Amino acid sequence: MDDLERDLKAQTLPSEPPQETLAGVTERAEREGLVDVAYATVDSPMGELLLAATPTGLARVAYPVNGHDAVLADLARRLSPRVLEAPARLEQARRELDEYFEGRRQEFELPLDLSLTRGFSRRVLDATAAIGFGEQLTYRDVARVAGSERAVRAAGNALGANPVPVVVPCHRVLRSGGGLGGYTGGLENKRFLLGLEGLTI
Numbered sequence: 001m002d003d004l005e006r007d008l009k010a011q012t013l014p015s016e017p018p019q020e021t022l023a024g025v026t027e028r029a030e031r032e033g034l035v036d037v038a039y040a041t042v043d044s045p046m047g048e049l050l051l052a053a054t055p056t057g058l059a060r061v062a063y064p065v066n067g068h069d070a071v072l073a074d075l076a077r078r079l080s081p082r083v084l085e086a087p088a089r090l091e092q093a094r095r096e097l098d099e100y101f102e103g104r105r106q107e108f109e110l111p112l113d114l115s116l117t118r119g120f121s122r123r124v125l126d127a128t129a130a131i132g133f134g135e136q137l138t139y140r141d142v143a144r145v146a147g148s149e150r151a152v153r154a155a156g157n158a159l160g161a162n163p164v165p166v167v168v169p170c171h172r173v174l175r176s177g178g179g180l181g182g183y184t185g186g187l188e189n190k191r192f193l194l195g196l197e198g199l200t201i
Contacts, residue, residue: 035082035083035084035086035089036054036055036079036080036082036083037052037053037054037059037075037076037079037080037082037083037084038052038053038054038083038084038085038086038089038090039051039052039053039060039072039075039083039084039085039086039090040085040086040087040089040090040094041068042090042093042094042097042098044097044101045101045192046063046185046189046192047063047064048064048068049061049062049063049064049097050062050068050071050072051090051093051094051097052071052072052075052083052090053089053090053093053113054079054080054113054115056111056112056113056115057110057111057112057113058090058093058110058111058112058113058164058167059075059079059112059113059114059115059116059163059164060075060116060163060164061093061163061164061165061166061167063165063184063185063186063189065185065186078116079115079116092110093110093167096108096109096110097166097167100166100196101196103196106132106133106134107133108167110167112129112164112167112168114163114164114168116163117158117161117163120146120147120148120151120154120155120158121154121157121158121161123145123146123147124142124143124146124154124155124158124159125158125159125162125168125170126146127142127145127146128142128159128162128168128169128170128172128173129168129169130145131169131172131173133169133197134197134198134199135172136172136173136174136194136199137172137173137174138173138174138175138176139152139155139156139159139173139174139175139176139181140152140155140176141173142155142159142173143155146158155173156181156182159173159182160182160183160184161184162184165183165184165185166193169193170183170184171183171189171190171193171194172194172197174201178201179201180201
């Protein structure tokens with residue numbers, strides 16, 4: 001073993017790159033237009049949420065139960081492999097969500113990118129986005145507004161796959177007769193969001 005090998009073996013590398021290096025890489029990638037999907041994690045009363053945005057707008061809000069790694073892999077497959085943690089791009093979304101959870105915001109002003117949905121599912125989300133704070137519709141109501149009153153189950157599936165829950169308020173959609181129905185983030189989170197808006201189910 002020569003001196004160079006001995007010196008290299010004696011060196012220990014950090015287990016993670018220094019934060020300033022990561023920040024520099026992110027800034028450079030942003031400057032050079034290499035980030036198609038920016039993401040960040042934010043704390044919420046329902047646990048850590050993953051937010052992701054394209055240059056068009058917010059494309060994903062994911063609950064921790066969805067598994068953030070799986071969500072990022074899905075975004076890389078369906079939107080672009082150029083996915084990078086870039087919290088600055090999600091600052092408006094983080095701020096508006098904080099205001100909503102603190103009871104200081106009733107409407108989101110974020111630009112959205114709903115390209116993860118299409119067809120009837122997209123129309124269901126458009127109908128759901130129009131439901132006001134503290135209001136509620138049934139799955140049948142939403143299906144009707146989306147153009148097919150009989151497609152109640154399909155409307156439920158579209159809401160279950162809502163890529164931007166909370167912002168597109170699928171928690172405001174209930175079963176006929178007032179039952180909660182389902183919710184991608186779990187029924188406790190649905191109850192929490194409805195309670196935040198003054199609704200008790």
